[in-house]
Amino acid sequence: MKPKEKFQELCPTMSKIDDEKCVKLLFDMKWPGGYICKNCGSEDFYFIKGRKVFECRKCRIQESLTSGTIMHKSRLPIIKWLKAMYLMRKNSNSMSSVKLMESLEISYPSAWRLKRKLHEIKKVIESLPTNHE
Numbered sequence: 747m748k749p750k751e752k753f754q755e756l757c758p759t760m761s762k763i764d765d766e767k768c769v770k771l772l773f774d775m776k777w778p779g780g781y782i783c784k785n786c787g788s789e790d791f792y793f794i795k796g797r798k799v800f801e802c803r804k805c806r807i808q809e810s811l812t813s814g815t816i817m818h819k820s821r822l823p824i825i826k827w828l829k830a831m832y833l834m835r836k837n838s839n840s841m842s843s844v845k846l847m848e849s850l851e852i853s854y855p856s857a858w859r860l861k862r863k864l865h866e867i868k869k870v871i872e873s874l875p876t877n878h879e
């Protein structure tokens with residue numbers, strides 16, 4: 747079985763996720779009510795695609811999608827975080843580190859750390875749609 751097929755089998759709703767969807771999802775998680783600048787409160791922003799950074803049009807403060815989230819400074823690609831979240835969601839937040847390791851093709855220590863981190867955001871995971879399109 748190819749790794750991709752394995753993942754799709756585990757989590758069919760995530761099979762079509764790409765970078766753009768990742769960004770949208772993270773954006774919705776970070777700013778559920780729409781973008782608000784943490785510095786000046788403005789709701790006007792640019793999105794700098796290449797760096798996945800948002801810049802306030804007023805004060806020019808930049809904020810990355812992952813800052814202030816558990817993904818900040820993680821070496822794991824965002825897409826793997828998202829996949830992990832969806833896998834957790836699908837399995838009602840109970841998934842072994844071994845299963846995470848296999849599904850995401852990461853090392854056991856990474857899977858273990860990931861699992862602990864995901865536990866911190868249990869509430870966020872529970873609020874994810876089960877059939878995200």
Ligand SMILES: [Zn+2]
Binds near residue numbers: 783785786805806
């Ligand atoms: Zn601002």
